[in-house]
Structures are given as C-alpha cells and as structure tokens.
Amino acid sequence: xxxxxxxxxxxxxxxxxxxxxxxxxxxxxxxxxxxxxxxxxxxxxxxxxxxxxxxxxxxxxxxxxxxxxxxxxxxxxxxxxxxxxxxxxxxxxxxxxxxxxxxxxxxxxxxxxxxxxxxxxxxxxxxxxxxxxxxxxxxxxxxxxxxxxxxxxxxxxxxxxxxxxxxxxxxxxxxxxxxxxxxxxxxxxxxxxxxxxxxxxxxxxxxxxxxxxxxxxxxxxxxxxxxxxxxxxxxxxxxxxxx
Amino acid sequence: xxxxxxxxxxxxxxxxxxxxxxxxxxxxxxxxxxxxxxxxxxxxxxxxxxxxxxxxxxxxxxxxxxxxxxxxxxxxxxxxxxxxxxxxxxxxxxxxxxxxxxxxxxxxxxxxxxxxxxxxxxxxxxxxxxxxxxxxxxxxxxxxxxxxxxxxxxxxxxxxxxxxxxxxxxxxxxxxxxxxxxxxxxxxxxxxxxxxxxxxx
Numbered sequence: 376x377x378x379x380x381x382x383x384x385x386x387x388x389x390x391x392x393x394x395x396x397x398x399x400x401x402x403x404x405x406x407x408x409x410x411x412x413x414x415x416x417x418x419x420x421x422x423x424x425x426x427x428x429x430x431x432x433x434x435x436x437x438x439x440x441x442x443x444x445x446x447x448x449x450x451x452x453x454x455x456x457x458x459x460x461x462x463x464x465x466x467x468x469x470x471x472x473x474x475x476x477x478x479x480x481x482x483x484x485x486x487x488x489x490x491x492x493x494x495x496x497x498x499x500x501x502x503x504x505x506x507x508x509x510x511x512x513x514x515x516x517x518x519x520x521x522x523x524x525x526x527x528x529x530x531x532x533x534x535x536x537x538x539x540x541x542x543x544x545x546x547x548x549x550x551x552x553x554x555x556x557x558x559x560x561x562x563x564x565x566x567x568x569x570x571x572x573x574x575x576x577x578x579x580x581x582x583x584x585x586x587x588x589x590x591x592x593x594x595x596x597x598x599x600x601x602x603x604x605x606x607x608x609x610x611x612x613x614x615x616x617x618x
Numbered sequence: 619x620x621x622x623x624x625x626x627x628x629x630x631x632x633x634x635x636x637x638x639x640x641x642x643x644x645x646x647x648x649x650x651x652x653x654x655x656x657x658x659x660x661x662x663x664x665x666x667x668x669x670x671x672x673x674x675x676x677x678x679x680x681x682x683x684x685x686x687x688x689x690x691x692x693x694x695x696x697x698x699x700x701x702x703x704x705x706x707x708x709x710x711x712x713x714x715x716x717x718x719x720x721x722x723x724x725x726x727x728x729x730x731x732x733x734x735x736x737x738x739x740x741x742x743x744x745x746x747x748x749x750x751x752x753x754x755x756x757x758x759x760x761x762x763x764x765x766x767x768x769x770x771x772x773x774x775x776x777x778x779x780x781x782x783x784x785x786x787x788x789x790x791x792x793x794x795x796x797x798x799x800x801x802x803x804x805x806x807x808x809x810x811x812x813x814x815x816x817x818x819x
Contacts, residue, residue, distance in 0.1 A: 419787075419788060565751065582743065585743035585746070585776075586751075590740050590744070592733065601737075602737055602740050
C-alpha cells in the first residue's frame with residue numbers, strides 16, 4: 376500500500392456566483408494531511424479558510440478539482456455515502472463547541488456511533504475510551520452546561536475522533552477560550568494527532584497555529600506560503616514509499 | 619538584559635560563588651541567556667567596586683570566594699523589584715527599520731518581504747512550541763516554572779511580531795486600493811496587482 380493522505384485536496388477551486396459577480400473563494404489549492412499530522416491554515420478573513428474546511432468536510436463541493444478523504448473521492452459520493460463519511464471518517468470541532476445540551480458528555484460522544492447503528496452499550500464503551508484519551512473520563516456523565524469551555528471543547532475533540540474516525544477538522548477551536556485553556560485544548564488536539572489522527576486546524580492565532588507540523592498561509596484563495604515539513608512524517612513516508 | 623541586577627537578585631537569596639551564580643542564572647531562565655564565567659566575574663568585580671557586594675569570608679579549599687550583598691546591594695535589589703523596567707534603552711529592532719525603509723525605498727516587494735518574515739517567525743514559533751511540547755503541562759519545581767514563563771514570553775513576542783506583520787499587510791493593501799493612481803510606477807507593481815485583483819471582484 377502506498378501512503379495516501381487521510382485528506383487530499385487536489386487542485387481545488389471554488390467559485391461562487393457567475394461571470395462578473397463570480398468570486399473565487401479558493402483558487403487551485405492542493406493540500407495533504409497525513410495520519411499523525413496536524414496542519415494549520417492561517418489567513419485574513421475572506422482568504423478562503425472556511426471554504427477550505429467546508430470542502431474538506433464534504434459540506435461544500437469544489438467547482439474544479441477533487442477532494443479525497445481516506446482515498447475516497449468525496450465529489451463522486453451520493454448524499455447517503457457522504458452522510459456515512461461524515462459519521463465514520465471525520466469530525467468537526469467548532470469555536471462554540473456545538474455539543475447537544477440535553478446529552479451528557481459520553482452521550483454526545485457516543486451519538487455518531489449510535490447513529491451509525493452501534494448498540495448503546497458498545498457505543499458508550501467506545502465513547503468512554505475517547506473521553507479518556509482527551510483526559511476527561513471523569514466528566515463522562517456531566518451535561519455541557521456543567522462543564523467549562525475547555526472541557527466542552529475536549530468533549531468535542533473526543534466526539535470528532537471517536538471510533539474509527541481519523542480526521543478532525545477544527546474551525547477556530549480556541550476562539551472562545553482564554554489563552555491557557557486554549558493552549559490546553561491545542562495540547563489535546565496535538566496529542567490526538569501524535570496518536571495517529573490527521574488534523575486540519577483553521578485559526579487566526581499564530582500561537583495556536585504553531586502547534587501544527589505545518590502552517591499554510593492562505594490569501595485571496597491561494598496558498599501563498601507554508602512553513603514546510605522539515606523531515607516530517609510526509610517526506611519520511613514518501614521516501615520509503617510504503618508503510 | 620541586565621546581568622548586574624540578575625546577579626544581585628540571586629545573591630539576595632543567599633551568598634554564592636561565581637560558578638554557582640552562573641549555573642543558577644541559567645537554570646532559572648532556561649538557558650535562554652547563557653553567561654560565560656568570565657562575564658560573571660567581571661560583573662562581580664564591578665559590583666564589589668560599587669559597594670553592592672562583598673566577599674563572604676576568604677577563599678575556600680578550592681580557592682573559590684563566595685559573595686554576598688551589602689546593605690546598599692540589598693536596597694538596589696529592592697528598587698529593582700518595585701520599579702518598572704526602563705524602556706529607554708530598548709535595542710533597535712532591525713525588522714522595524716527594514717520595513718520602514720522598504721516602504722519608502724522604490725523597487726522593494728514589501729508584500730513578499732512581509733510574507734517571508736511571517737513564515738520565518740512562524741517557524742521560530744513552531745520551534746518554541748516544540749520546546750513546550752517537550753515539557754509537561756504541569757511544571758515541576760519553581761525553576762521549571764520560571765523556564766515556562768520565559769518560553770511563554772518568547773512565544774508572545776513572536777506572536778506579536780506576526781500580528782504586527784498582518785497589520786502591515788492589510789494596511790499596505792488598503793493603501794494600494796485607496797490611492798491606485800499615485801502608485802503607477804512599475805516598482806510598485808505588487809501593490810497594483812493586489813488592487814486590480816480586488817477591484818475586479
């Protein structure tokens with residue numbers, strides 16, 4: 376097996392509107408996220424960061440180019456397959472946590488598994504493991520309103536990566552948190568990636584982007600620069616060719 | 619960085635030898651500002667001359683002399699803790715000077731300059747973050763805590779530089795759209811590209 380990235384955006388463009396009113400939100404962007412890698416995207420508002428994340432999560436379709444998640448062409452999927460992909464392969468983490476208030480931490484994390492047909496008990500067991508991995512196993516039966524922002528965001532990360540999901544798409548996950556809590560959340564995200572997940576992090580905070588292996592700068596829909604991967608997993612694996 | 623005051627502050631805790639002062643200074647600041655032992659002895663000699671420190675007894679078996687604060691030295695340390703740090707002698711920042719010149723000297727691709735610097739500063743920030751990753755979140759002793767705070771200071775400084783560069787970039791872009799007619803020389807083509815791109819939307 377050759378090393379295929381968990382996420383591949385292959386020469387992707389996204390144009391909104393037509394002719395004179397057409398706006399190129401993304402213009403020929405190619406981006407790979409491998410297992411074990413955290414990639415941060417930085418750029419001013421309107422640079423295409425959110426569009427990029429929506430395309431990666433199958434919430435939007437590119438005008439040109441293709442998006443692959445774990446080797447599968449997202450553009451060629453039916454709505455049903457797409458929904459299954461979002462349940463099984465990837466998870467989102469948002470600035471405002473987006474937990475369901477009437478469910479406990481464990482129930483929030485177990486939800487995508489249950490929707491995917493797993494029995495409640497098994498789903499709960501896997502959810503508890505996921506909470507353990509983000510360091511809050513003891514809060515499993517708490518409701519979101521009884522948790523701090525940082526704790527809620529840990530639950531969201533656990534939910535994003537529960538079961539076999541290996542790709543987390545994070546949109547300003549520290550935006551609502553103070554600097555220490557934000558850093559703790561980044562540590563958790565980082566450790567989940569070190570444990571084998573792939574992460575795509577959109578942020579405007581350089582301090583948080585610096586937790587990534589690679590930082591990509593987006594401007595007017597184009598990748599203008601990147602901090603590169605000095606002998607990171609990508610180049611190492613590419614040189615070996617197989618895993 | 620005032621080594622002088624740093625050494626005085628250490629001596630306020632207890633009398634120390636030169637080599638001891640050096641290693642204490644470095645371990646508490648995470649080795650960010652390494653000192654050579656010659657620097658330490660030169661500084662001690664000046665402090666002794668100025669009446670701020672004195673030898674605490676004679677040389678020991680290994681010929682080492684311990685130093686302790688005089689009353690005057692103790693007062694100096696107290697002043698240091700209570701007064702704000704003087705910003706008067708802030709070192710000149712090469713990047714700021716470079717940018718100020720770049721926007722006024724014709725023919726410089728300022729946007730490129732900003733981007734190149736931002737990428738480099740972010741790499742530096744990544745390196746600092748790796749150092750944080752290497753240490754555990756809960757600092758062990760006081761010295762480790764001190765090292766964390768030093769590291770955070772470097773992190774915040776790098777972040778501030780990046781924010782300033784973001785600001786410079788958006789400021790330049792706005793400038794270019796505001797007065798495109800005066801920026802017609804090809805030396806400023808990078809701005810023109812920017813403004814025409816924006817105008818076409």
